Amino acid sequence: MSQSAAPIKEKLSLVIDSLGGAGFNRAMLAYLSGLFGNLKGLALCYHKSARPEMLVNQVLDERVQEIYLSGLYVLDPLNNVTRANFSAGVYSFNKSFEIDSDKIRYQEEVFYQARISDELAWLIMMPDTSMLAYCLDRPDAQFSAEEIQMAKSELPVVKALVGKHFTLEFLRKLKEQPGAFTQIERILHLDSERLVESSRWHAELITLSDDDKARIEQEALAVRRSLGYRETILESEAVLTTCLVALEGGRYLQQRIRPTNSISVEHYKVIIHRALVQYSISDRERDVVFLSLLGYPNSLIAKKLSISSGTVKNHKYSIYNKLDITSERELFNLVLKNIVGVEF
Structure with missing residues (x-):
């Protein structure tokens, strides 16, 4: 085994060890980074109607991250890919997206501030129809065609590991005790009718009045039995996502409440x-x-x-x-x- 191959295998073993755990996304990013000379990067979760979630951030300082999450993410080409058709794959910022005014402005307001020259991203479709993105950012050069091809060859490995992680993490939630009061997430096992609820509200919704929270809860319950994928825009700038998730022979209905990306x-x-x-x-x-x-x-x-x-x-x-x-x-x-x- 070559000296370069050994550290990569060690990083891959850390990814496997972290399956279902809180450190998975960081371990996956470290593994992918090791394939390209230990670049820094980001891990994000994109949603169709809600703003992205920043899972791992090694690149953006606090101010630029705030700018991104406060609204500039709508110019992010990866965000727009997921909103248009949720197409999984490997994308290069400079080679995969046509130049337009949104891309130029995003480059000026985010890339230049973070000293990013090019970004290489793996987009993976999740069973709950969100999209997980692992992004490597290069400060001083563009990714070559050969590097993009190498990233594509790694896509099946990433998809398999991410899928297994989602399953383990999802099933772990079913073993947790329900929350005592308000919920941001609920999972219903359609065969047994067992309901799992979390007591955590999204930080941007935590300040809602009790009446607003109760109204959101009632709206969520009203569409609980809907099958397939459905989005419901709630009051107080919230969006309820209802999605059918099939894992290991069981069918689950998952609901999540997040801030909507639309602002009046x-x-x-x-x-x-x-x-x-x-x-x-x-x-x-x-x-x-x-x-x-x-x-x-x-x-x-x-x-x-x-x-x-x-x-x-x-x-x-x-x-x-x-x-x-x-x-x-x-x-x-x-x-x-x-x-x-x-x-x-």
Whole structure:
């Protein structure tokens, strides 16, 4: 056995040892990293209607991670792959995705800040229809065609291990005691009617009132017997995912409650208002800022606000003067800085 092969086999053995346990994703990332010169990376779980979960983060600092999870994940090409068709496979940021405005902006706001040059990702479909992603990030070069092919050859191994881990972790939950009160997750064994419930609410939903939580619980119970895959948008910006999971001869109905990825228009306006409250801009100018940040050109802003394109230009001139900036790029950075305290 070569010296290079020995550490890789040791890392693979750690993955196997961690099956069903809390350290599995970190061990899997370490194994994949060892195949490519011990690069750092990320492990994430993508969902169709809820924001991603950051499982392992070796690359993004706290501020960039906050920016990503606060909304920039909607520009993440991997996130968009999973929302479009949940296609499992191996993806390279530079070679698998066409260049468009979303990719460029994501590269500027996340990759540049984290000093990432290219990303190689394994996407694995889970039995509950979520998508697990293991990403390796290279700071100073792109992944070659040969490296991408090597990653693809490793995909069956990753899929088999991830599938076994999911089964062991899922069945372990069935042995845990139900929570005493509110639930974020419930699993119903369809043959025995045994119900397992967790007492943990998602951190972003924990501040809901008891009435809101009770209403969400009632809505969740109402669709408990639905089979297959179903998403229900609940009140208070929550999404209930109901999914049929078949494992080892048993059929289980799994429900999870997470924050929805959609934010109302009024919510966005409130966020922008708070970010610019220190500046003396008018309500109409704030509307122009809002539409500009959504990517609308002057002609569409004019149509939305029932004003002329010339008036839009005048508003922008006034806004830029008041904020002491000269471009929409600076406007975006200023608003983002005031929202999360990040200086670009």
